Amino acid sequence: MTGAPILAVVSPKGGNGKTTVCANLAASMARYSDPVVIDLDVHFGDVEYAFRLDPLYRLDDAVRLMAEGGDEDISHVLTRHPTGVSALCAPSDPVAADRLDADEVNRVVDYFIGLGRPVLLDTAGGISEFTLAAMDRATDYVIVCGTDVPSVQAARKLIDTMSRLGMDLTRIHLVINRSTSRSGLTPEYVEQAVGLRASLAVPEHMSLTAGMNQGCPVTESDPRSAIGQTFDRFVRTLIEVPESDTLAERLRKLLP
Numbered sequence: 001m002t003g004a005p006i007l008a009v010v011s012p013k014g015g016n017g018k019t020t021v022c023a024n025l026a027a028s029m030a031r032y033s034d035p036v037v038i039d040l041d042v043h044f045g046d047v048e049y050a051f052r053l054d055p056l057y058r059l060d061d062a063v064r065l066m067a068e069g070g071d072e073d074i075s076h077v078l079t080r081h082p083t084g085v086s087a088l089c090a091p092s093d094p095v096a097a098d099r100l101d102a103d104e105v106n107r108v109v110d111y112f113i114g115l116g117r118p119v120l121l122d123t124a125g126g127i128s129e130f131t132l133a134a135m136d137r138a139t140d141y142v143i144v145c146g147t148d149v150p151s152v153q154a155a156r157k158l159i160d161t162m163s164r165l166g167m168d169l170t171r172i173h174l175v176i177n178r179s180t181s182r183s184g185l186t187p188e189y190v191e192q193a194v195g196l197r198a199s200l201a202v203p204e205h206m207s208l209t210a211g212m213n214q215g216c217p218v219t220e221s222d223p224r225s226a227i228g229q230t231f232d233r234f235v236r237t238l239i240e241v242p243e244s245d246t247l248a249e250r251l252r253k254l255l256p
């Protein structure tokens with residue numbers, strides 16, 4: 001693909017694993033690039049927990065600084081994680097989030113898209129105006145679907161709606177989360193019901209739960225694990241991977 005991807009990580013249902021998938025994709029991508037994650041789950045965003053961040057600035061600060069400073073550089077609002085992922089976290093106060101103006105948030109998102117780095121937009125469940133704006137800007141739609149009937153039906157309805165809106169369905173990447181759940185539907189059933197082949201099947205695994213609770217995505221703590229390699233393969237389909245990924249290059253990325 002040409003140009004840095006802009007991924008909207010969406011799911012019609014909450015709690016399906018959007019942030020888990022988003023954080024693991026970002027940490028995996030950071031091995032090759034310098035991704036920016038923007039938390040558009042504005043009221044109750046959880047990107048900061050996925051990376052255990054302590055942000056100095058957040059989305060509401062970015063909106064304010066942009067309004068005050070016009071075209072000034074606001075890159076310093078990003079919180080950098082040792083992986084190389086930079087994050088713009090959601091407001092800490094849901095009341096502050098409620099006051100956010102969607103157009104102003106969009107200006108901030110557009111600013112970071114304009115930097116030419118890969119951008120991952122984590123979203124809240126459903127299709128809020130922030131999620132729709134994220135999808136409007138995305139080059140790729142990562143639809144996270146669980147293995148339960150409500151998730152599958154909601155994903156199917158979302159894709160149907162996207163079709164009616166004239167969106168490019170070839171840019172959808174279906175991610176089946178908890179694909180190995182014993183009580184869940186099989187990945188084959190999910191694919192058939194949703195009408196798409198999965199780009200990524202993420203097993204149910206305690207390392208993913210622990211990663212979220214400890215603020216350390218599996219793709220960071222154990223990139224060579226089966227889960228780490230699964231994410232890596234998917235990421236390699238999304239971004240241009242440099243010819244050689246030498247240890248010297250990786251060492252350079254660790255420098256501040």
Ligand SMILES: Nc1ncnc2c1ncn2[C@@H]1O[C@H](COP(=O)(O)OP(=O)(O)OP(=O)(O)O)[C@@H](O)[C@H]1O
Pocket residue numbers: 011013014015016017018019020021041046123124125177178179202203204205206208209210212213
């Ligand atoms: N494949 C998995 N295996 C084990 N635990 C998982 C898996 N995917 C997600 N989880 C856990 O499920 C919980 C919900 O996941 P997550 O926060 O990523 O969902 P979400 O879609 O972002 O939720 P919300 O809509 O509230 O933002 C988290 O505690 C996470 O660690």
Ligand SMILES: [Mg+2]
Pocket residue numbers: 018019020041045046123
């Ligand atoms: Mg989330």
